[in-house]
Amino acid sequence: MHRQISNYLMDKISSGAWPPGMRLAPQRELCRQFGVNRSTVVTALGQLSALGLIEGRRGGGTRVAEVQAAADEAVSSPDPARTDLLPVPSAGSWNAYVEEGVHYPNLPTVQDINRLEYEQGLIRLGTGEPAPELLPGSAMTRVLAELSRQTLPPLSYEEPLGSPGLRSAVSRELAKNGIQADPDSILITSGALQGLQLIAVGLLPRGSTILLEKPSYLYSIHAFQSAGVKFSGLPMDEQGLQMDGLAREARRSKAAMLYSIPSFHNPTGVLMNAKRRQELMEVTGQLGLPILEDGAYQELWLDTPPPPPLKALDREGRVLHLGTLSKAASPGLRIGWIVGPEPVVRRLADIKMQTDYGASSLSQLAAARWLEGGYHEEHLQHLRARLRKRRDAVLDLLQRHFTGLAAWNVPAGGFYIWLSLDKPVPLRTLFRTAHKAGLLLNTGDLYDRGDNRHLRLSYVYASPAELELGLPLLAGLIRKLQQPGV
Amino acid sequence: MHRQISNYLMDKISSGAWPPGMRLAPQRELCRQFGVNRSTVVTALGQLSALGLIEGRRGGGTRVAEVQAAADEAVSSPDPARTDLLPVPSAGSWNAYVEEGVHYPNLPTVQDINRLEYEQGLIRLGTGEPAPELLPGSAMTRVLAELSRQTLPPLSYEEPLGSPGLRSAVSRELAKNGIQADPDSILITSGALQGLQLIAVGLLPRGSTILLEKPSYLYSIHAFQSAGVKFSGLPMDEQGLQMDGLAREARRSKAAMLYSIPSFHNPTGVLMNAKRRQELMEVTGQLGLPILEDGAYQELWLDTPPPPPLKALDREGRVLHLGTLSKAASPGLRIGWIVGPEPVVRRLADIKMQTDYGASSLSQLAAARWLEGGYHEEHLQHLRARLRKRRDAVLDLLQRHFTGLAAWNVPAGGFYIWLSLDKPVPLRTLFRTAHKAGLLLNTGDLYDRGDNRHLRLSYVYASPAELELGLPLLAGLIRKLQQPGV
Numbered sequence A, B: 001m002h003r004q005i006s007n008y009l010m011d012k013i014s015s016g017a018w019p020p021g022m023r024l025a026p027q028r029e030l031c032r033q034f035g036v037n038r039s040t041v042v043t044a045l046g047q048l049s050a051l052g053l054i055e056g057r058r059g060g061g062t063r064v065a066e067v068q069a070a071a072d073e074a075v076s077s078p079d080p081a082r083t084d085l086l087p088v089p090s091a092g093s094w095n096a097y098v099e100e101g102v103h104y105p106n107l108p109t110v111q112d113i114n115r116l117e118y119e120q121g122l123i124r125l126g127t128g129e130p131a132p133e134l135l136p137g138s139a140m141t142r143v144l145a146e147l148s149r150q151t152l153p154p155l156s157y158e159e160p161l162g163s164p165g166l167r168s169a170v171s172r173e174l175a176k177n178g179i180q181a182d183p184d185s186i187l188i189t190s191g192a193l194q195g196l197q198l199i200a201v202g203l204l205p206r207g208s209t210i211l212l213e214k215p216s217y218l219y220s221i222h223a224f225q226s227a228g229v230k231f232s233g234l235p236m237d238e239q240g241l242q243m244d245g246l247a248r249e250a251r252r253s254k255a256a257m258l259y260s261i262p263s264f265h266n267p268t269g270v271l272m273n274a275k276r277r278q279e280l281m282e283v284t285g286q287l288g289l290p291i292l293e294d295g296a297y298q299e300l301w302l303d304t305p306p307p308p309p310l311k312a313l314d315r316e317g318r319v320l321h322l323g324t325l326s327k328a329a330s331p332g333l334r335i336g337w338i339v340g341p342e343p344v345v346r347r348l349a350d351i352k353m354q355t356d357y358g359a360s361s362l363s364q365l366a367a368a369r370w371l372e373g374g375y376h377e378e379h380l381q382h383l384r385a386r387l388r389k390r391r392d393a394v395l396d397l398l399q400r401h402f403t404g405l406a407a408w409n410v411p412a413g414g415f416y417i418w419l420s421l422d423k424p425v426p427l428r429t430l431f432r433t434a435h436k437a438g439l440l441l442n443t444g445d446l447y448d449r450g451d452n453r454h455l456r457l458s459y460v461y462a463s464p465a466e467l468e469l470g471l472p473l474l475a476g477l478i479r480k481l482q483q484p485g486v
């Protein structure tokens, strides 16, 4: 058994998949991975260490040895058949490279979440995508079947703005929400996230400032910060972004843009009302301040449709509007769009051509069919009914288990409930204890760096049964962490 | 008629699609677009100008007026029904934004090409993608039909490295080329271009230097320059990158990486032979210099398979290897991969998650089926036969029309012939005169900034009939530009 493990590890090292200096997973983790007990792992590691292939570093765990060191020693493989272990000079480790790129790494918690979302068995209480059973499996299959009924058009590189067919379909879709945009004003992106990324590197000089709601989805991604853009967070209330102070802060910070999620805000679920939208357009109009409107959840109203998007009120080309099929259709399509003045979308299209030559043509074909074939509208109606039920079930559970512990909003759409704990808790600790207890959390510090008393709950991912189990468990963990002396 | 045009233009302006300060297309272009004569366009523009909606600027063409100016005037619409033209305060123009982002715009010629590739009727002599009739329309349709036979898996967000199914398929594909890489060492990207982009922002500190062949595909894209990385070009011969001088230049420039396209180089078509590959691995091994191997054309051999890729010779994890389905299958899939040490691909995957949350799941599903169902191998065999024919036809045409005017190589694979003119020509001028004559060219300056005597010809896009027409035409244009006094 240990022979098998040491062979596996040697393969990783001799092929260069694990380069010199790379830190090995902790022994505990290796035991789990191979399904063996500690002593077997210790024996295997001992062999590798004797070969000079790995080395312990004080405080740094076990790492792959700088092979150069091993080159001077005459070592023999424990498995005489293996001749691929002849030491070779080291490329120097990749460590420096991995740390030095211009682009920031994700926040550690985000990295954890991205990884843990693929760990089996965790109850995901805050995940921002619909559960597999809420995705339109069979409708999407029908779309593909429809596409394959005739010979597909060749899947070539697309025009910089994206396929004309999909842009027309999106244009018609936008018109339903009061946005007049012809296909020349629409850039197809690989999801709304890529839209943000393109705007971050394409429109804003290093050092400029973006105003945004606090908390905001944007704090959880690093696109703007990696491009050297600064954030200035503005307070919200139940009607959305607050207006007092906006003009002052815009002037003080010489803000270049305002980012807002007016409909079913991520993470708070807040819906900006019509009056506030009007005010926002007026105040920013006087300032000449461009707006980046993120409409990711716009169609996902549960009770009544939201007021028209800011872009529908825009007569000056001052609003860039982001949309996506991720939330109401399927995230895996990776189809979103930016609506804006033609020179702006052309500039962004040019960068997109440099980044990845455009979104998948296959996804663009499927998305156009999805919208034009009426699948989208049909799925939305179905989805709304199911999300309404889930939302109400979660509100019930909160009532039962979080009364006296936290307050929350009743979202009129979108995916999220913003849980405000009555007393602060150390959120990283809560994240870790919850993980040990089988819960995956989206803690408030992801959306507001200094936060220590919020959680983003989602009613769209975990199953009703998981929620019945997970939410009381969460309440218990929070209570424990809030006890004096913890 | 002019009423219709002025209404169209007013819509663009009043909706903000054409923001203040935006430059209108030249009158000639507007005539073409609307299919009318000059005087109609002049009348329409006159009306808009009288309304204060557009203004002529000395040397700056006609631009959309800063609407603020118009706000003071009482103007009445020529079309009394239109009340949407009430002047509104201006957001200030987007011009500054469009110019100030961190990411460089594409080279002007590349922008022209990206746009002109969608203009009808041009003969594209240098295009780097297979013509629609060479793409696997019906095989890809069969793949979709196969996928739609059972209910699709839900199209969710994928794991950071990409779908496990596709990574396994790619791993098996790589093994055929002698590359041992298990799925944990493979990151799925939206085409090889995105791989380059991720490496540019993820692994290299601002100000570092990359060695590369001169000329190179990499000069035609701005990913690395936008990330503040410098280039140092090394000479090639018929066996590929030359070895003498490499070590000296690597030390002098403190190079962080070497980028190479060893198989069927873009733009020269050169194939690096096995001996040179060995030498390259040795020289860079001694320097501890990591290699970025671009294998985009690797499978597209025409006569005999190329020597194993550099990654197959790599025992230290010193080579990052890029692959793609764009060239041998379909560019519109937008599926490529990076193979490298696990910590490196994990770092790049993290940035990918911040950029666009991963490649299209639908494309990943189709790509996995494409590879596993044997479609890829079958298509490749078919494609090779057809490309061989096309290559030979172009070589024939060159023989007939370019003898005494230029020299060229006989490519053993890939898409390109690198035409070396005996005498220099002003390439931007050649590009423009050729465009007027209906030819779209990829001039040498795209691949080597200082070049003035090369063209990249491709035998994969223009039809045989177009080539018969286009190549002699091109020869004539070049002759004219080389005449003394021009």
Ligand SMILES: Cc1ncc(COP(=O)(O)O)c(C=O)c1O
Residues within 6 Å of the ligand: A128, A190, A191, A192, A193, A194, A217, A261, A266, A294, A296, A323, A324, A325, A326, A331, A335, A336, B356, B357
């Ligand atoms: C507010 C908001 N914008 C944008 C996105 C990005 O979505 P996608 O890139 O899948 O379209 C998300 C997803 O979480 C979101 O919540």
Ligand SMILES: Cc1ncc(COP(=O)(O)O)c(C=O)c1O
Residues within 6 Å of the ligand: A356, A357, B128, B190, B191, B192, B193, B194, B217, B261, B266, B294, B296, B323, B324, B325, B326, B331, B335, B336
């Ligand atoms: C050498 C080389 N690398 C990478 C690419 C990018 O191809 P894709 O992003 O479509 O995979 C190309 C395409 O022109 C190329 O020629």
